[in-house]
Amino acid sequence: MHPAPRTLAFMFGMLLATASHAQVPALFKDAKPVDGGKLVAAHQCDACHAMKWARDGKDIYRPGQAIKNASQLQSKVEQCNAGTNANLFPEEVTDIAAWLNETYYHFKN
Ligand code: HEC
Numbered sequence: 001m002h003p004a005p006r007t008l009a010f011m012f013g014m015l016l017a018t019a020s021h022a023q024v025p026a027l028f029k030d031a032k033p034v035d036g037g038k039l040v041a042a043h044q045c046d047a048c049h050a051m052k053w054a055r056d057g058k059d060i061y062r063p064g065q066a067i068k069n070a071s072q073l074q075s076k077v078e079q080c081n082a083g084t085n086a087n088l089f090p091e092e093v094t095d096i097a098a099w100l101n102e103t104y105y106h107f108k109n
Contacts, residue, residue, distance in 0.1 A: 023108045025070035028098035035092070036099030043086045045096075061104035070107045073097045 040046065049057030067073050074097040081088045088096070101107055 024098075025101065025107055025109045027070045027074060028094065028101060031091075031094045031098035033095065033099040033102045036095035036097070037103070039088065039092055039096050040099065043084075043088075045080065045086075048084070058104070061100060063105040063107070067105065068107075069109060070097070070101060073101060073105055073107065 046057035049060040051057075053060040067076055074094060077093050077097045077100070080086070081093055
């Protein structure tokens with residue numbers, strides 16, 4: 001017996017869901033990107049970036065140029081944290097990096 005078309009569609013949907021989840025880099029798998037987004041706003045990261053970069057500072061996020069993967073992204077956030085006395089906890093740095101990845105960089109690892 002062949003599976004009904006609806007069953008096939010369901011199975012395909014499950015496959016897609018699994019695949020997109022697998023695209024989150026291991027480094028960010030326990031992170032809370034929603035919290036990261038709030039921290040970026042609260043610490044006005046973009047206000048400083050906007051002094052030099054267009055689109056209210058958002059043009060600074062350039063995947064594949066200085067930053068090529070999740071761990072480089074995490075290091076850069078840590079560097080800006082240290083350089084600007086934002087005093088973020090390590091988990092917060094990871095939450096922010098995960099949010100930036102979800103929003104701008106889209107690294108898979
Ligand atoms: C006082 C200014 C200032 C503040 C505040 C600041 N940054 Fe930055 N940031 C910079 C400068 C300047 C650069 C570019 C030079 C560099 O890459 O080191 C940069 C670069 C970056 C990059 C690299 C972008 C890329 O793709 O090359 C990331 C990511 C970043 N900042 C995240 C953050 C986050 C997150 C915060 C807030 C917690 C933050 N920054 C706060 C000045 C700042």
